[in-house]
Amino acid sequence: MTREILNARRLLCPLPVIRTQNKIKEMRPGARLEVICTDPGVMQDIPAWCRIHGHTVLETRSGDHEYVIVIEVGGAV
Amino acid sequence: MNIQRKAVALISGGLDSMLAAKTVMDQGIHVEGINFFTGFCVEGHTHAIREKDRAKPKRNNSLWVAEQLGIKLHIVDVIEEYKNVLINPKHGYGAHLNPCLDCKIFMVNKARQWIAENGFDFIITGEVIGQRPMSQRKDTMPVVARESGADDLLLRPLCAKNLAPTLPEREGWVDREKLHDFSGRSRKPQMEMAARYGFREYSQPAGGCCFLTDKNYSAKLTDLWQAHGHKDYELDDVMLLKVGRHIRPAPHFKLIVAREEGEGRFLQGYRKEFVSMAATSHNGPLVLIDGTPSAEDLYLAAGITARYGQGRKAEQVDVKITDKDGAERTIQVKPFAKELPQEWYL
Numbered sequence: 001m002t003r004e005i006l007n008a009r010r011l012l013c014p015l016p017v018i019r020t021q022n023k024i025k026e027m028r029p030g031a032r033l034e035v036i037c038t039d040p041g042v043m044q045d046i047p048a049w050c051r052i053h054g055h056t057v058l059e060t061r062s063g064d065h066e067y068v069i070v071i072e073v074g075g076a077v
Numbered sequence: 078m079n080i081q082r083k084a085v086a087l088i089s090g091g092l093d094s095m096l097a098a099k100t101v102m103d104q105g106i107h108v109e110g111i112n113f114f115t116g117f118c119v120e121g122h123t124h125a126i127r128e129k130d131r132a133k134p135k136r137n138n139s140l141w142v143a144e145q146l147g148i149k150l151h152i153v154d155v156i157e158e159y160k161n162v163l164i165n166p167k168h169g170y171g172a173h174l175n176p177c178l179d180c181k182i183f184m185v186n187k188a189r190q191w192i193a194e195n196g197f198d199f200i201i202t203g204e205v206i207g208q209r210p211m212s213q214r215k216d217t218m219p220v221v222a223r224e225s226g227a228d229d230l231l232l233r234p235l236c237a238k239n240l241a242p243t244l245p246e247r248e249g250w251v252d253r254e255k256l257h258d259f260s261g262r263s264r265k266p267q268m269e270m271a272a273r274y275g276f277r278e279y280s281q282p283a284g285g286c287c288f289l290t291d292k293n294y295s296a297k298l299t300d301l302w303q304a305h306g307h308k309d310y311e312l313d314d315v316m317l318l319k320v321g322r323h324i325r326p327a328p329h330f331k332l333i334v335a336r337e338e339g340e341g342r343f344l345q346g347y348r349k350e351f352v353s354m355a356a357t358s359h360n361g362p363l364v365l366i367d368g369t370p371s372a373e374d375l376y377l378a379a380g381i382t383a384r385y386g387q388g389r390k391a392e393q394v395d396v397k398i399t400d401k402d403g404a405e406r407t408i409q410v411k412p413f414a415k416e417l418p419q420e421w422y423l
Contacts, residue, residue: 010346012126012316014114014137018154041137048140052149065342 003032009066013041017049024055024073032058033071042067050074082250083107084232085192086201087184088150089286090138092279093203093235096270098146100234101201104251108201110150111191112139113184115159116315117288126320126343138280145276155187156312163289164308168220171210173295175287178220181212185225192230199230199245205267206236206260235259235267288319297323297423304328304368313347317365320344323423324381330368331423332378334385349401354382357407358395361386376410383412 006023008016016037023033035046040062046069047057054074061068086098088110102108143150162183166176181204188200204213204221212221218240222231229243237246238258246253259266271279280286288294297318302308304325317333320340325331333351335341341363344353351365352375364382366375375398383394389412397407 014112014118014140014152015154017137017140018114018152021152045137045140048136048144049150049152052140052143052147 001030001032002028003034006033006035008035008037008039008042010038012039013045016042017045020046020071021049021053024053024071027073029073029075031073033073035069035071037067037069038065040067042069046071081107082199082245083109083197084199084201084245085109085111085188085195085197086148087188087203088112088139088142089203090142090280091203091286092264092267092271092276093205093208094201095142095146095203095276095279096267096274097201097203097234098148099274100256101232101251102146102148104255106251108146108148109197110139110143110146110148111188112150112152113155113159113187114152115163115180115287116156116312117163119286119288126339138286142279151191153187153191155183158187159183160310171290173290173292174298175289175295177209177212178217180287181221182224185221185227185231189225189227189230198250199232199243200227201232201234203235204233206239208260208262232256288315294318300325300331300423304331313350317347321365322385324417324421325423326377326381326421327374330366330370330374330378332381333365333367334382335362335364348399349403352398352400354379354396354398356383356386356388356394357397358393359383359386359388359391361388361394376408377413379408379410380413381417383410384414384417386412388412 006019008019016039020035043060050057050071056072057069058072059070084101084106086094086108088094098108140150162176162179166179168178171177185200192200206213206215206218222228232243232245235257236259237256239260242253245251301314320343321336322334323331335344344363344365347365351367353363353365355361355363362385366378370378379396382396388394393409394412395407396410397405399405
């Protein structure tokens, strides 16, 4: 299972979503992407983006002003 | 055989575009949303930065709208292309630095390119005749359709009955009778429509969702252009205009003073791009220095930095100055004692 990391630190809404969207377009269904951000808004926005595009959020965690979201790429991008 | 027609809706995150998309979805059209990020969108940024706003709910309204509608949303970064719209607006600015008509033409043009690339049939916007003074007038709405190149592929469902039939209507893809005839600044018909659809919670931005309609923000951007000697900007420039106190004691330099911890943390990320300073003998804010200050200017800036910290009444404050390359030195200054001249504040 491939797992990639996207560094979206210092980016503010909606750039973390845009970078996630663009990265996932390059990935295959079933692959996993770990997005690391500093904008707390991503905890709402990236899961919302995943829900409407059919991707699955496997994990969210935060600490020390960082927010991490792990996504499994869905079938239809 | 019936062909499934597909439309892309410009989704701003406000009520009008939400209702426009819903109106067309209800006619069996497959709708997806598109949202363009120019760098000047109000949503999220200051909430994300400022500590005091951390408890406020944060959401991207365009994503929220798409989820309410059950449609996909494509967010497109147009920061670079948008520069030409803002710097050289063919149709001029509004009350501040808002190039609303050129902006709408640009976005509809981008949507036109998108539908061509993605096999969609037409474009939906939430525009209403008479609602906005620049881009939504009876005489400017045809300008948007014409200059964007979308022509009659641009459907405005909320006021379509006040306009000539578009291709989707003439071809029978949508039923013109089920479109609307809204006009003017009143939002009452939209609110009634929202209630009918059960949309109880929606964003109601006053004056739009763009920093360029804001007087204070526009003044800071004008100052930036004057200081640079030309009308250009990078994304970091326009982001920094949203953060901190901006104080310009002289044309060739300004201070960006963090107002609280969250802003200080955000400004920390720019320390390699600016000379920065902070008091070390007392608690105080991080300050970035933009421009080309002389050694004497740095003393003045250090005095201002000290004034904004807990040592403001001290006889002497130690202020550490960090150059872009990380070299550090500490100077002792007396905090700037007087009120700063009002004209220094941007």
